Amino acid sequence: MSEYKVITVPEVAVIKEIKKEIEDTSTFYLEFENPEVAKNFKIKSGQFIMCTIFGAGEFAVSLPPSPENDRFHISVRAAGKVTKVLHSLQPGDKVGIRGPFGNGFPFDEIKGKNVIYVAGGIGIIPLRSSIVHVLQHRNEFGRVIVLYGARTPQDLMYNYNIDEWRKIEGVEIYTTIDSPAPGWKYEVGFVNTLVEKAKVPVDNSVAFVCGPPIMFNSVIKDLVNRGMREENIISTLERHMKCGIGKCQHCAIGRTLVCTDGPVYTYKQIKTLGEQI
Amino acid sequence: MFLIKKNEVLKLAQELEKSYAVYGPVVEKESGQAFLTKVDSVNDIDLNAPIPALPPKSVVFPQIEKILGYKYDRNSKNVDIKMVVVPQAKAIFGLRSCDLAGIQCLDRFFLGQEFVDDVYLLHRKQMFIVTNTCTKPFAQCFCACTDSGPSAKEGYDLNLTDIGDSYLIEVGSDKGKELCEKMGLQKSEAAHAAEKVKVVDKSLDSFEKEAVENKAWISRVMNRITTGFIKPQVWEFIGDQCFECGACSFVCPSCSCFNIEDFNKPDTAVDRMREWDSCSFEGYTRMAGDHNPRKPIEDRRNKRFFCKLSYSQSKKYLRPGCVGCGRCAWVCPGDIGLPNVVTYVRREITEREINE
Numbered sequence: 218m219s220e221y222k223v224i225t226v227p228e229v230a231v232i233k234e235i236k237k238e239i240e241d242t243s244t245f246y247l248e249f250e251n252p253e254v255a256k257n258f259k260i261k262s263g264q265f266i267m268c269t270i271f272g273a274g275e276f277a278v279s280l281p282p283s284p285e286n287d288r289f290h291i292s293v294r295a296a297g298k299v300t301k302v303l304h305s306l307q308p309g310d311k312v313g314i315r316g317p318f319g320n321g322f323p324f325d326e327i328k329g330k331n332v333i334y335v336a337g338g339i340g341i342i343p344l345r346s347s348i349v350h351v352l353q354h355r356n357e358f359g360r361v362i363v364l365y366g367a368r369t370p371q372d373l374m375y376n377y378n379i380d381e382w383r384k385i386e387g388v389e390i391y392t393t394i395d396s397p398a399p400g401w402k403y404e405v406g407f408v409n410t411l412v413e414k415a416k417v418p419v420d421n422s423v424a425f426v427c428g429p430p431i432m433f434n435s436v437i438k439d440l441v442n443r444g445m446r447e448e449n450i451i452s453t454l455e456r457h458m459k460c461g462i463g464k465c466q467h468c469a470i471g472r473t474l475v476c477t478d479g480p481v482y483t484y485k486q487i488k489t490l491g492e493q494i
Numbered sequence: 495m496f497l498i499k500k501n502e503v504l505k506l507a508q509e510l511e512k513s514y515a516v517y518g519p520v521v522e523k524e525s526g527q528a529f530l531t532k533v534d535s536v537n538d539i540d541l542n543a544p545i546p547a548l549p550p551k552s553v554v555f556p557q558i559e560k561i562l563g564y565k566y567d568r569n570s571k572n573v574d575i576k577m578v579v580v581p582q583a584k585a586i587f588g589l590r591s592c593d594l595a596g597i598q599c600l601d602r603f604f605l606g607q608e609f610v611d612d613v614y615l616l617h618r619k620q621m622f623i624v625t626n627t628c629t630k631p632f633a634q635c636f637c638a639c640t641d642s643g644p645s646a647k648e649g650y651d652l653n654l655t656d657i658g659d660s661y662l663i664e665v666g667s668d669k670g671k672e673l674c675e676k677m678g679l680q681k682s683e684a685a686h687a688a689e690k691v692k693v694v695d696k697s698l699d700s701f702e703k704e705a706v707e708n709k710a711w712i713s714r715v716m717n718r719i720t721t722g723f724i725k726p727q728v729w730e731f732i733g734d735q736c737f738e739c740g741a742c743s744f745v746c747p748s749c750s751c752f753n754i755e756d757f758n759k760p761d762t763a764v765d766r767m768r769e770w771d772s773c774s775f776e777g778y779t780r781m782a783g784d785h786n787p788r789k790p791i792e793d794r795r796n797k798r799f800f801c802k803l804s805y806s807q808s809k810k811y812l813r814p815g816c817v818g819c820g821r822c823a824w825v826c827p828g829d830i831g832l833p834n835v836v837t838y839v840r841r842e843i844t845e846r847e848i849n850e
Contacts, residue, residue: 224609224612225561225562225577225612225613226562226575226577227575229573229575269756271564271566271573271764272566272756272758272764273756274754274755274756275754275756276782294783296781296782296783297781297782297783298782299782300782309571310568310571311566311571311573313564313573313575455781456779456781456787457778457779457780457781459752459753459754460752460754462608462609462611463607463608463609464603464604464607464609464611464750464752465751465752465753465754465771466750466751466752466773467751467753467771467778467779469773469797469801470787471800472800472804472806472807477607477608477609491722
């Protein structure tokens, strides 16, 4: 009881730049006001933070920056009461940050394996951190495949990053949209069709899957049909959260709490939780 | 162990009043209902009062409480964040053993996990607890089934037991011992301790006759609930009776779910408040964009019983989450308090059919 960290008080960060990604989603580049905090703020891919919008409330958001050499930013869709207020803010405005919380993606365990990322829509936001991190250590992995689908070309997040990734040697990038659009030179069709097209390897491989429930379920089905083992399919879950530290219980699924036991789970674990994704 | 005369027992509370804000069971005259409140005068405390309507969690984990305050000026962009400190030391006098078990559940949950809840710790670290052995169970009690009564075993500073003309005082902490020595109380003898054992045994024996409202054979259903080996029809039957009022969570000594909201005040100041929440509410898991992973009431309703009765949750609390106070059965408008749910599950186990 003697040693404890004060976790209810957020640290203040300034919005440095706002980049519009797609219609209702923007990326906010942040910087901590206190340089001491900025120095000690270490993240793992797959973790999340609790972000306070002063006067509006707090929301949980995943961290897209890589743990190494990446600018601190969050990408947020204006979906609810608090995130809509965030989208009305300007550079120079301040927000509060608590965290990072959660377990994060395994990084050391997947070394030497083929890594497959399957993302749908804004599901790429939590995966971006891991993708960039793996690309920074490209030679420590086998094949690296990114399969990314969205409804229209205007719904593709991180266009500028994807164009960069395409240039990196030994990275297979597939992007797809739901139906043909003028000027689109890549794939057309749902993202699960890419699993077949990319000839996704299943031995000595790990797949990271994130996207809307309908896409998630069909991708999982295709991966399992190809022979991918359920414990090698990894995803990150989203839940209503209030505290981030395992106390408020809003994110409870069965016996696990997404904030402290998750948000990263294997499909094998997700299957036993017995709740919708 | 010490002894104190029956008519002098409130002197202990008087002594505590010097350094603590004293909370105790007070009986409201008109309704005859007991409430655990901060007392104006320790003479209001009634050690024979029935179980208080609200659990003592409101003392350590208030129903609504400010956990953070900040000021944000949109023009100058100045932020001023202040954590709220709760300096007042509190003493609870005359706590029942089931309610103490509830506080222990909260302790293990808020302080014993990966993160320590600092707001809870502020309340809890300077507290004095005096428990009171139940010499006779009340009609709704089933603490004998949940191993939390009728006499507290640990976690108290002092434990009182009515042994006829005086109270036996058991000491549970150094703080408690100091207080008794300071007051120069008479030391008890072996015969008094033996008398206490008799009182507890007599209390246990009278459960059959006195505690007539509830029977909850909890150990029988814990296994079933843990393994999920219960037919969906049973949960549907239970869910059908739920009014989603959340009363069971609010009166439960060990329920600890909360919500956090920022309240804007007329000036630029904002209060971050945390308030009790209940897993039976529909909005409990609803995310931005209206996606709700839990929808039907039976899906939400059974979460509470998993939380109270499954092994994995019991590991967190080192005991079942239910402490046997009977309050949920008391307040539930749909008759699905925990003892009844246990009965339904048991019935299903034995009859294999909920509606014959």
